[in-house]
Amino acid sequence: MIMGISRAIFTYLIFPGIAFSFFMGGIGWWLERKLSARFQYRVGPPWYQTFLDLAKLFIKETTIPTGAVKTLFVISPLISFSATAMFSAIVAQGYFFQKNAVADVIVLLYLLIIPSLFIILGAFSSRNALALVGAARETKLMLAYEFVFIISLIIVIIKSGGSILLSDIIRYQAQNGMHLKSASGFIAITLSIFYIQAKLGIVPFDMAEADQEIMAGTMIEYSGPLLGFFRASKTLLYFSLPLFIITLLGVVPGDTLPAKILFVALEYLIVILIISIIKNINPRARIKDALSFFWFFLSPLGIIGILLALKGM
Amino acid sequence: MIRSDFFLIDSLSKLIGIFVVFFTVIIFIYSLGFIKTKKLSYYFWFFVTALASLGVCFSNNLILITIFWGFLGLTLFQLISLHSEANMPSVAKKAFIIVAGSDGFLLFGFLLYASLSAQPFSNASIAAHALPINSTLALISFILIAIGCFAKAGCMPFHTWIPEVAESASVPVVAYLPASLDKLLGIYLLLRVVKDMFVLNSAAQAILMIAGSITILGAVMMALIQHNVRKLLGYHAVSQVGYMVLGLACATPLGLAAGLFHMVNHAIYKSCLFLGAGNIEARTGTGELDNLGGLGKFMPLTFITTLIASFSISGIPPFNGFVSKWMIYQGLIDVSSSSAWGTMKVIVLLSLLCALIGSGLTLASFLKLNSGVFMGSCKKPAKEAGWLLLFAPVVLSLLCVGFGIFASITILPFINKAVGGFSLTGLWQPKLATGLLIMGVLAGFIIFKIMSRKIRTVASFVGGETLTVEEEVKIGDFYNTFRQLAPLKGLYALAEKKFFDLYEQTKSFCFLFVRFLRYLHNGVLPSYLSWCLLGALGLFFAFFK
Numbered sequence: 001m002i003m004g005i006s007r008a009i010f011t012y013l014i015f016p017g018i019a020f021s022f023f024m025g026g027i028g029w030w031l032e033r034k035l036s037a038r039f040q041y042r043v044g045p046p047w048y049q050t051f052l053d054l055a056k057l058f059i060k061e062t063t064i065p066t067g068a069v070k071t072l073f074v075i076s077p078l079i080s081f082s083a084t085a086m087f088s089a090i091v092a093q094g095y096f097f098q099k100n101a102v103a104d105v106i107v108l109l110y111l112l113i114i115p116s117l118f119i120i121l122g123a124f125s126s127r128n129a130l131a132l133v134g135a136a137r138e139t140k141l142m143l144a145y146e147f148v149f150i151i152s153l154i155i156v157i158i159k160s161g162g163s164i165l166l167s168d169i170i171r172y173q174a175q176n177g178m179h180l181k182s183a184s185g186f187i188a189i190t191l192s193i194f195y196i197q198a199k200l201g202i203v204p205f206d207m208a209e210a211d212q213e214i215m216a217g218t219m220i221e222y223s224g225p226l227l228g229f230f231r232a233s234k235t236l237l238y239f240s241l242p243l244f245i246i247t248l249l250g251v252v253p254g255d256t257l258p259a260k261i262l263f264v265a266l267e268y269l270i271v272i273l274i275i276s277i278i279k280n281i282n283p284r285a286r287i288k289d290a291l292s293f294f295w296f297f298l299s300p301l302g303i304i305g306i307l308l309a310l311k312g313m
Numbered sequence: 314m315i316r317s318d319f320f321l322i323d324s325l326s327k328l329i330g331i332f333v334v335f336f337t338v339i340i341f342i343y344s345l346g347f348i349k350t351k352k353l354s355y356y357f358w359f360f361v362t363a364l365a366s367l368g369v370c371f372s373n374n375l376i377l378i379t380i381f382w383g384f385l386g387l388t389l390f391q392l393i394s395l396h397s398e399a400n401m402p403s404v405a406k407k408a409f410i411i412v413a414g415s416d417g418f419l420l421f422g423f424l425l426y427a428s429l430s431a432q433p434f435s436n437a438s439i440a441a442h443a444l445p446i447n448s449t450l451a452l453i454s455f456i457l458i459a460i461g462c463f464a465k466a467g468c469m470p471f472h473t474w475i476p477e478v479a480e481s482a483s484v485p486v487v488a489y490l491p492a493s494l495d496k497l498l499g500i501y502l503l504l505r506v507v508k509d510m511f512v513l514n515s516a517a518q519a520i521l522m523i524a525g526s527i528t529i530l531g532a533v534m535m536a537l538i539q540h541n542v543r544k545l546l547g548y549h550a551v552s553q554v555g556y557m558v559l560g561l562a563c564a565t566p567l568g569l570a571a572g573l574f575h576m577v578n579h580a581i582y583k584s585c586l587f588l589g590a591g592n593i594e595a596r597t598g599t600g601e602l603d604n605l606g607g608l609g610k611f612m613p614l615t616f617i618t619t620l621i622a623s624f625s626i627s628g629i630p631p632f633n634g635f636v637s638k639w640m641i642y643q644g645l646i647d648v649s650s651s652s653a654w655g656t657m658k659v660i661v662l663l664s665l666l667c668a669l670i671g672s673g674l675t676l677a678s679f680l681k682l683n684s685g686v687f688m689g690s691c692k693k694p695a696k697e698a699g700w701l702l703l704f705a706p707v708v709l710s711l712l713c714v715g716f717g718i719f720a721s722i723t724i725l726p727f728i729n730k731a732v733g734g735f736s737l738t739g740l741w742q743p744k745l746a747t748g749l750l751i752m753g754v755l756a757g758f759i760i761f762k763i764m765s766r767k768i769r770t771v772a773s774f775v776g777g778e779t780l781t782v783e784e785e786v787k788i789g790d791f792y793n794t795f796r797q798l799a800p801l802k803g804l805y806a807l808a809e810k811k812f813f814d815l816y817e818q819t820k821s822f823c824f825l826f827v828r829f830l831r832y833l834h835n836g837v838l839p840s841y842l843s844w845c846l847l848g849a850l851g852l853f854f855a856f857f858k
Contacts, residue, residue, distance in 0.1 A: 012749075062765035066772050069609045069688055075754065078761065082753025086746065102746050104739040106642050109669075110630050117629065117676065124684040127607075132689070136791050139677050150669040154662060162650030164643070164739050225764045229757055288794050296800065306666075310658055 016092035018085045018236070025239035026050040028272050032202075032238075035276040050235060057228035065221045069125040076122030077222065077229035083114035084233035088240035094166035095247045096260055104164040108244065109153060115233050116142050116199070119218050122230075126221035134217020137287045138208035144294035145198035145205075151302030152188035152195070156248045158309040159185065166247060173251035180249045183313045187305030191298055192245045197275055198290070200237060204282040205290055242271040321373035321440060325573075325731040329370040329501045332577060336493045336584065337363040339705045343588055344485045346701030347595065351395055358395070362388040362494065369498050375423040375437045378502070379416065382461070385498070386413040389490055396483040404481050408474035411464050411816055415471060419461025425454035426510060440509035446517050455517055458506050466499025467491060468558055469528040472551040473814045476535075479547025480600075484591030487543065492550055492587050493580035500557050500576040504569060508732065513564045515657045518648075521562035526664040529555030529671035534801070535808060536678045537792045542590045542600045545682055546583070549626060552671060553579045559664055560641040566735035568644030570728045575637035577724065578716060582622040582634060585709035589619040592702050593686060596695035602682070607691025614697060616687045618706040623683055625713040627676035631743040631750075633716035638672060643739050681791045718743045 011017055029050045037044030064073060087108060093099045103111065116138065123135035157164060159179050160172045179185035198205040209217045222230060243264065252263040285293070315322040341359070348355050365388060368381035389412060394405040427437035429451055430444045446452050464471035475491045507513060513521075529552050536548035557579070560572025592615045593608065594600050609616045625634035642665060649661040697703070716724050720743065729735060796805050811817040833844070 058760075058764050061767060061769060062761075063769045063771045066770055067607075067690070072609075072688075074761070075758075078754045078757035079750070081757055082750050085753050086749050100740050102740070102742045102749075104741065106639055106739060107630060107741045110628060110635060110639075113673070113676065114629065117680075120680055121683075124680070124688045125609075127689060132684075135680075135684070139680055140792070140794055143673050143677055146673045147670055150666060150673075154666060154669075157646060158649075158662070162646050164646060225761045229761075288797060291794060292798060295798070303663075306662055307659070310655070310662070 011093055012089045016096040017089035021088035021092055021236050021239045025235040028238045029235055031272050032276045036280055039280040054228055054231055058225050060224040062224035062226060065126050067127045072121060072125040076118040077226045080115040080118040081229040081233040083111055084236045087111045088236045091240050091244045095243055098167045098170055100165050100167050106164055123218035128221050130215055131218055131220050134208045138218055140287055140291060141198055141208060144291045145195045148191045148294050148298045149195040152191040155184050155188040155305050155309045170251050174253045178250045184305045184309035185249055187301055189249050191302050193274055196241050197278055202275060203279045204285040206284055207287050242268050319374045319377055320371050322371055326370045328727055328731050329497055330367055332497055333366045340485050340489045343705040346699055347485050355395055358388050358391045366494050366498055370501055373438050379420050383416050392486045393478055393482045404477045407816055408478050411471055411474045415461050415464030418457045422454050422457030439505050443512050445512040446514045455511050462499045462503040465495050466554045467551045468524055468554045469531055470815045473816050475551050476544050476547035480541055480544040484587060488584040488587035492583040496576055496580055503561055507561050507564055508569055518562050519660050521558055522660055522664045525555040525558035525562060526667035530667050533671050533674040540602050546586050550583055556641055559668055560644055563644040563648045565644055565647060566732050569732040570735045571637055571640035571644050574728050578633045578637050581709050581712050582625040585618055585622040585706050588706045589615050592698040596698060597693045602685035604692060605686045606689040608695060609687035611695050612697045614703050618710040620683060621710040621713050623679040627679050628672040631717045631747045633713050636717055636720045718747050
């Protein structure tokens, strides 16, 4: 009993749960920064830069704007972090141990809304005009990318024979090859990569935090540990979002844990590379253009993907 | 189960009956604090509504149901027109014409059903004979009865009375009828239709699913651009019906349970939201988003209850709206993987897509509502509402949490009994998840407390300028980007011209016809005389040719 509980706590907190995802996310974020630096003929930061940045935030002073809804302002980053941590632990356990814990993929989709939701609520509660602009953009962007991710999720569900459990989706791919090899799976992975890009707020979809126009928008009033929690949840998402996509679409058959870690590392590297290429060859999009791109270009593509998946392609 | 010629008391009607009584009690308590004038007639019609609703849920005889159903249209009209404002008569008239007019369809549908299932109409029962839809007549009868349910519950295209009533009738009436009782009864009858009266075929399922999906998306897109709190809520009262209809359209035990559960949840959070909006209006005297703001500090309880209900309606886990939506999705996925027909599969999956997207759009519009009313800069300071007005929202929001986290031990057993045994295919452990979430937040809070001993309060920074919120952003216009996008632009313009309003379309068609008659009836004696002369000539010609 005690063994079981301590093992559950270990898997949740350390491996493959929060600590592991956090470490991998930090490395991924660094990699993305390093690649961007190389694109621009700069040297780029050392590998532990993400962690240093975070640690610095936690020793800085906290400021709260006058007239903010204080409780909501303080609790938003905490809930955002807590939900992200739970999401990361569930996805990582699902992938590495084929274990269904707490939630299926539809619940995971909804859990992923919570971090963005509380970024928006935090921004609203700060009562800053620029934060409000940022929050409005974040909300619209959220509608744009959720649309696309839902479509790729539906493609995955169709292709896995109608199951919404992580373990079934993994098993199906281990037996029949990864989903992304098929035409519809390829469409789904294309949509998903744009989803990651937008969800993490990476150029060209960083309009909610656009530093040069609205000075970090949603984050403008946050400082110190509170900003640290937002950054920490973003670090977690840097790994667990790609891992979620890999679980849904690109499971390589492999039984042992080291093999799995190796394959995940490889696929993760590819995803980060694609993301940073997209980042470095595009300027920031306007929110209207981003909406049109997601709704009227990617979504019809996704609907074609659904039809293809129904045909078994 | 008690069953006679006239009445039927089984686990389903008991469940509905309990909730009818519950909402009657809770909104009665609210009304005690809210209704200040015309008390006698208000409470008279209020309790007649409750009795007629109980009549509907415990009747077995089709004629009896139609009679109680008709009473409800009348009480709706009376309650709306009681506390009249400027444009009230036309709103009440519209609601009455749509609801009572659809009773005609319902009656005709019942008549067809009785004759098709070989029961005498005077004695036809609601749960005696499941008629397979294998002929056009059966399908027509199904559609006619469904129209009756749609108009009562507010499914498109018979929804147009709800947003208008929501905007202009008094708040307890809105929370009582369109938000809770009409949904309970409309969906109850549709559930009976799907479960006991008919055996659905793919065509009937497809009709329900298409109606449901269009309702979800169409109404929520309209809700996004509203400036009035109650009208915004009214559009959501329409949009959520789409989910229930989608659940029922599955016609599997899981789908029926999901639809039923969503209906209960909807009644809970939507009446909570309306009552919260009532508190705000009672204290500030306005429901326009552009004139509200910053009330979170002054009305904390109203704020928290509204926020919880908003999370519920947007399907944020672990609240109750999420659980029922999640069940609906599972029902749809099950139907899609078990159906063989290609077109049906596509329809089911597109409905699933609409349902999932609709929930994101719902969230967006509730972010707008909460930020507009409770956050931002305060334009009108207000006191928190009195305890009579707070009791109902607090109880309802507690139910939102309770039915969300403890669904499997509180309400689901009853629903299971009512629809007859369903099993879930997904996985969601709300108690564990909530525990983990709360522990994470607590751990984070402790870290926050340790790391930041000193917290400084500073003025907010807007690029070094002193801009106020209202100079920068108007919350009411939050989602105007959607209006500017090319394909939506035209749709919004048409919707605002009431092009999609079946009532207005029918009205203009009728007026076209009537205009000709009006032209003839110009009130001038010589023209009437000449008509008589012409008629007499015609008769002469007919008889003596």
